[in-house]
Amino acid sequence: MSKTHGSARWKGGIKDGIGAITTKSGALSDYPYGFAxxxxxxxxxNPEELIGAAHAGCFTMALSLILGEAGFTAEQMNTRSEITLEKLDDGFTITEAHLTLEAKIPGIDQAKFEELAGKAEKGCPVSKLLKAKITLDAKLV
Structure with missing residues (x-):
């Protein structure tokens, strides 16, 4: 098992407030976010941008593993995860995560590439999280 964390601080109302996001690694340290x-x-x-980056990174690593198991090694893979946030009747909802991948992988044909990429998408922990039940413990201090 592996655990890590990210954290957020917020002060003020939704439109006039300001937040800061920090990651355990320090890749982000009090990085600003807010309504604007x-x-x-x-x-x-913003949260959707960070989810997109995490999704693209996770999927690409998962695909690298699956390619290796199938005897292939990527020379280059570039992945983008576009996250769609929409206002629905019950509020804002992430309605889609769309992965776009361009890769250079010697010796693989398109059909095998699509098969392995599909396997990676289903096995990627962030893809699973986007479909997972979320639990919450909340306490006032």
Whole structure:
């Protein structure tokens, strides 16, 4: 088992508030996010962007493993995960994560590549999380 973490701080209301995101590794340290960076294209990050990066990274690593098990090694793989956030009747919802992959893999044909990529998408822990039950422990201090 492996555990890591990310954290967020927030001060203020939804539109005037400001947040900061930090990762255990320090890749992000008090990196700003807020309403403007999430919905108005202003500088800063947002949760959907971070989910997209995590999804692309996880999927690409999973595919690397599956390719190796099948006797292939990628020279290059570039993956993008586009996360769609929509306002539905019950509020904002992530309705889609769309992976786009371009790869250079010697000796593989398109059919085998698509088969292994599909296997990687189903086995990727972040793909599974996007479909998983979420639990929450919440406590006021």
């Amino acid at each position: 960076s999430r919905f108005e294209g202003k500088p800063g990050t």
